Amino acid sequence: MADQLIRATAADGGIRAVGVISTRLTEDARQRHNLSYVATAALGRAMTAGLLLVSSMKRDGSRVNIRIKGNGPLGGLLVDAGLDGTVRGYVDHPHVELPPNDKGKLDVGGAVGRDGYLYVVRDVGFGYPYSSTVQLVSGEVGDDIAQYLVNSEQTPSALLVGVFVGQDGVTAAGGILLQVMPKAARDEALVSTLESRVAQLSGFTPLLRSGKTLPDIFEQLLGDMGLQILPEVQMVRFDCQCSFDRVLGALKMLGADELQDMIEKDNGAEATCHFCGEVYQASSAELAALIQELQAVSSNQ
Numbered sequence: 671m672a673d674q675l676i677r678a679t680a681a682d683g684g685i686r687a688v689g690v691i692s693t694r695l696t697e698d699a700r701q702r703h704n705l706s707y708v709a710t711a712a713l714g715r716a717m718t719a720g721l722l723l724v725s726s727m728k729r730d731g732s733r734v735n736i737r738i739k740g741n742g743p744l745g746g747l748l749v750d751a752g753l754d755g756t757v758r759g760y761v762d763h764p765h766v767e768l769p770p771n772d773k774g775k776l777d778v779g780g781a782v783g784r785d786g787y788l789y790v791v792r793d794v795g796f797g798y799p800y801s802s803t804v805q806l807v808s809g810e811v812g813d814d815i816a817q818y819l820v821n822s823e824q825t826p827s828a829l830l831v832g833v834f835v836g837q838d839g840v841t842a843a844g845g846i847l848l849q850v851m852p853k854a855a856r857d858e859a860l861v862s863t864l865e866s867r868v869a870q871l872s873g874f875t876p877l878l879r880s881g882k883t884l885p886d887i888f889e890q891l892l893g894d895m896g897l898q899i900l901p902e903v904q905m906v907r908f909d910c911q912c913s914f915d916r917v918l919g920a921l922k923m924l925g926a927d928e929l930q931d932m933i934e935k936d937n938g939a940e941a942t943c944h945f946c947g948e949v950y951q952a953s954s955a956e957l958a959a960l961i962q963e964l965q966a967v968s969s970n971q
Contacts, residue, residue: 673906675721675755676884678899680892681860687892688725689846689884692718695757695908696833697840702908702947703760706767707835711776713747714833714843715811717759720751721906722829722847723790723815727753731795740783740809743768747782750945756909758945776835782809790818812845819849826850826861832874842878846887867891910946917941917950918960926964929957 673694678687696714699705705713716736724734732753739746745762771777786806793799802822807813812831819827831845848868850861868891871877877887885899921929921939932939939952 671878671883674884675725675904675906676888676899677725677902678888678892678897680895680897682896684851684857684860685864685892685895686726686849686851687846687888688722689844689887690718690721690725690906691844691878691884692721692757692906693840693843693878695906696835696843698908699759700835700840703764704947705761705764708768708776708778708781709744709761709764709766710835710840711833712744712778712782712811713749713759713761714835714840715778715831715845716747716749717751717757717908718831718833718843718845719811719815719829720749720759721755721757722831722845723792724751724753725847726849727792727794729753729794733793733795735789735791735793736815737789737791738782738786738806738809738811738814739789740786740806742779742781742783742809744781744783746786748944755904755906757906758908758910760944760947776833778811779809782806782811784809788814788818790822825852826864828864828868830868830871830874834875834879842875844878844884845874846884846891848891864891908946910943910948912943912946912948912950914950914952918952918956921952921957922960922964926961929961929964933957 671691673691675690699713700710720734720736734751736749743766747761749759751757766781768777768780787803789803791799791801804818804821807817812829816827816829819825828848834842848864933954938954941950
């Protein structure tokens, strides 16, 4: 199934549900960054969570940044997700690998670390972005995002994200977010039922690997609660806005002396995008042109 995001409601609009399949974009990230198994799982979960969080925003161009900084060997990770269905991200130490945890699963919590912070920034494209910081709960990403939703947005939420990666790469990845809207949040029975049903699931990727689609999963969880699946299916993908022109702009900020030093010592410059791993080469001639532009600006001041 193609990477996609769908939305639904239930309980007369009292429950908002969003589901996303992120298998291909997680595999894309794995290949771009040459990620280990556990790094793939950590970044894949975070990218999925980013797409789920940004899906509630309304204004075109809105984006959500997720940064997780724990005390584990992975160092930290950063994800940037857009309302347009694009997402990108990276981890500090992509080659870290750990033995399975006591449940026989990839030890994402051990790799990220259980002591640290989760930072979420919501940017609607104007004014000051809204930012929030919460302490990590487990380092497993899903638990930490769910805790952020409860603490910072005060919305009863259930979040399930997962990545299955093996010798053939990523074969299943995605997640689901269920939120009780304010008008229904006082219904303790509804909140309890929702939490119980999510807790009974063995995980998200086992559902995908068994052949279930997102509508199937929604039906399993909310089918008896007046489920209404919205018709729009949004395609999602790994995408980075980096470009050679942006690289030249960044190099230009180094100043004429530093650029001249690059020409003399390295015969050019090389830059790698942290988010997507794309490598850009700037020749001596291109650096010399930047120096001329800087000198022209200086002479006109």
